[in-house]
Amino acid sequence: EVQLVESGGGLVQPGRSLKLSCAASGFTFSNYGMAWVRQTPTKGLEWVASISTGGGNTYYRDSVKGRFTISRDNAKNTQYLQMDSLRSEDTATYYCARQRGRYYFDYWGQGVMVTVSS
Amino acid sequence: DIQMTQSPASLSASLGETVTIECLASEDIYSNLAWYQQKPGKSPQLLIYYANSLNDGVPSRFSGSGSGTQYSLKINSLQSEDVSIYFCQQNYDSPPTFGGGTKLELK
Numbered sequence: 735e736v737q738l739v740e741s742g743g744g745l746v747q748p749g750r751s752l753k754l755s756c757a758a759s760g761f762t763f764s765n766y767g768m769a770w771v772r773q774t775p776t777k778g779l780e781w782v783a784s785i786s787t788g789g790g791n792t793y794y795r796d797s798v799k800g801r802f803t804i805s806r807d808n809a810k811n812t813q814y815l816q817m818d819s820l821r822s823e824d825t826a827t828y829y830c831a832r833q834r835g836r837y838y839f840d841y842w843g844q845g846v847m848v849t850v851s852s
Numbered sequence: 853d854i855q856m857t858q859s860p861a862s863l864s865a866s867l868g869e870t871v872t873i874e875c876l877a878s879e880d881i882y883s884n885l886a887w888y889q890q891k892p893g894k895s896p897q898l899l900i901y902y903a904n905s906l907n908d909g910v911p912s913r914f915s916g917s918g919s920g921t922q923y924s925l926k927i928n929s930l931q932s933e934d935v936s937i938y939f940c941q942q943n944y945d946s947p948p949t950f951g952g953g954t955k956l957e958l959k
Contacts, residue, residue, distance in 0.1 A: 779896070779939060779950040795947045829895055837943035838886050840907060842895035 736760040736841045738830045743846035746820055754815040756830030756843055764788075764808040767833035770815045772826035773845070780826075784833055785813065797823075820850045854878050854942050858951035864959045869930045873954045875940035877921045884944035887916055887925045889936045890953075896939060900925065932958060 742754040754770070770782040783804040784793045792804050801820075806813040813830065828846050831839035855878035865871045875885065883903040888896040898907045900916035903923055913928040927934055935958055940951040 778952050779941070781948045781950075793946060835901070835943070836884070837941075837946070837948040838898065838901045839888075839896075840898045840901075842897070845895055 736832065738832065738841055738843035740828065740830050740843045740846040743828065743848045745849045745851065747852050748821060748850055750820055751816070751818045752820060752848060753817070754828055754830075754846060754848070756813045756815075758811045758813070758830075758832070761832070763806075763811040768804075768806060768813045769831045769833045769837075769839060770804060770813075771829045771831050771839060771842070772824075772848075773829065774826045777826075781837070782828070783815065784837065817848070820848075822850050824848065825850045853947055854881060854945055854949050856940055856942055856949050856951040858938075858940055858954050860954060861952065862955040862957070864957045865930050866959045867930055867932065871927045871930055871956065873925045873927075873938050873940075873956075875918075875923045875925070875951050877923070877942055877944075880920050881942045881944035883919055884942055885916070885918065885923045886941045886943060887914075888939045888941065889934075890939065891933075891936045899938075927956075930958075 737759045739757045746752050769784040773779050785804045789806045801818050803816040830843040832841040834840045857876045859874045885903045887900040890896040899910050904916045915926045937953045937955050939953050
C-alpha cells in the first residue's frame, strides 16, 4: 500500500524558515517524481514544486522560487521542502504527492498545516 | 498561467442520479486534464487522467470526456460516498493549475 506521511509543519513567524519532510513507503520511491501541493480555502489547490526521480531536476511555481527548495533522499525514501523567508501567503495545508507522468499526482499524503503569522 | 474554471461551484443531487461537472481551460490543453475527488477532511485522490483514463480502483460510474478547452466529469448512479469536492487540473503546461472545485452534496 502506497503511503506518504508528511511532518514538520507548524506555526512560524514571517521571514523565518521551516522544513517539511515526506516519508514514502509501499512503492519504489526512486522510480517516481515527487511534488508538493498546497491548499487554502481562498486560493484552493496550488502546485508548489516538483523533483525528478534522481533529484537532478527541480521545478517551482514563481511565487516560491528562490525561497523554497525541494530535495529528496532516495536511500531514505524521503522528500523534503525547505521553506525560507516565509510569508503570510504561504499559510496552507501542504501535501506531499507522488507524481506520475507530466504533473499528475496519483497519491497524496494526509497533509501538514503551515501557519505563517507573528 | 492556464486558468481552469469549473462549473457549477456547487451541486445537489439525489442518490442514483447522473451528475456532470464541467471544466473550462483558458487555452487548449490537448486532453492533459485530470480530475480529483476530495472527501471531507481528506486529501485529494486521482480519479481520471488524460481526460478520460480511469485511475486504478476508481468505480466505473465515473467517466471523463472532452477536448480542446472543454472537459467534463460524469458520475452515473450517484452513491452516498460520492459526496465530495471535485477538482480538475491541467498538466499541459507549467505550472500545473487546478480548478476552484465543485462541491457535490446529496439532495
